[in-house]
Amino acid sequence: MSKYQLDSSPIYIDGTDIPNNKLELQDSDLIHEIENNLLKEAYQTFLSKINNTTKFNEIFFINLHKKTFESLYNFAGVYRDVNMTKGDSQFCLAQYLDNESKRIFQELENDNYLKNCKDKKEFVNKLTYYQSELIALHPFYELNGRILRLFCDLLCVYNGYKLIDYSSAIDNGKYIEASIDCVQYADNSKLEDIIFNGLVKDQ
Numbered sequence: 001m002s003k004y005q006l007d008s009s010p011i012y013i014d015g016t017d018i019p020n021n022k023l024e025l026q027d028s029d030l031i032h033e034i035e036n037n038l039l040k041e042a043y044q045t046f047l048s049k050i051n052n053t054t055k056f057n058e059i060f061f062i063n064l065h066k067k068t069f070e071s072l073y074n075f076a077g078v079y080r081d082v083n084m085t086k087g088d089s090q091f092c093l094a095q096y097l098d099n100e101s102k103r104i105f106q107e108l109e110n111d112n113y114l115k116n117c118k119d120k121k122e123f124v125n126k127l128t129y130y131q132s133e134l135i136a137l138h139p140f141y142e143l144n145g146r147i148l149r150l151f152c153d154l155l156c157v158y159n160g161y162k163l164i165d166y167s168s169a170i171d172n173g174k175y176i177e178a179s180i181d182c183v184q185y186a187d188n189s190k191l192e193d194i195i196f197n198g199l200v201k202d203q
């Protein structure tokens with residue numbers, strides 16, 4: 001299967017599954033390597049920046065996408081204005097995207113960025129809810145999964161946990177299965193298991 005799934009998105013080089021990029025690269029392995037390096041750098045940069053006053057709001061979220069990938073992509077930090085699907089999943093319709101995003105981030109702010117959770121179970125339950133909402137939002141043309149997991153990882157560190165280990169769930173397809181349940185059936189239970197098992201307290 002191709003690494004880049006063709007969906008109704010204008011960002012790809014005509015007739016290919018490769019995103020238009022500022023380096024004019026057409027080698028998808030090389031692009032993936034560059035994306036992975038940019039993401040690693042972003043983890044270092046943002047982990048060193050977050051502190052007790054960080055606001056995990058929409059601007060912060062958009063900025064993560066922008067700062068991480070702006071050297072490679074013009075669409076970094078830009079919400080899509082087309083409808084997108086993957087498999088049988090329809091993500092938030094483009095016309096509702098702005099409002100939906102504002103609603104989700106307002107809820108997270110009202111939830112005090114999860115600072116008031118009494119234990120790991122409650123923290124995981126709430127984090128799963130927001131991750132599921134943002135999976136269904138799928139606001140960017142590409143790189144939604146990686147930026148969303150970065151955002152949630154930073155939220156974990158802010159709340160005294162370590163980064164979530166998603167590696168086996170991503171490798172064995174369980175993360176996609178969980179995402180399908182979230183988007184198509186509003187069922188977060190598989191995602192909650194993945195997050196619960198991947199999360200440990202930073203002692």
Ligand SMILES: Nc1ncnc2c1ncn2[C@@H]1O[C@H](COP(=O)(O)OP(=O)(O)O)[C@@H](O)[C@H]1O
Pocket residue numbers: 086087088089135140141142143144145146147175176179180183
């Ligand atoms: N069939 C699907 N149904 C619902 N969600 C999906 C499906 N396939 C992928 N996803 C979600 O979309 C994310 C991938 O989006 P994408 O923008 O390509 O990000 P990335 O390039 O970082 O993987 C996955 O992490 C998953 O949460």
Ligand SMILES: [Mg+2]
Pocket residue numbers: 004142143144
């Ligand atoms: Mg992708």
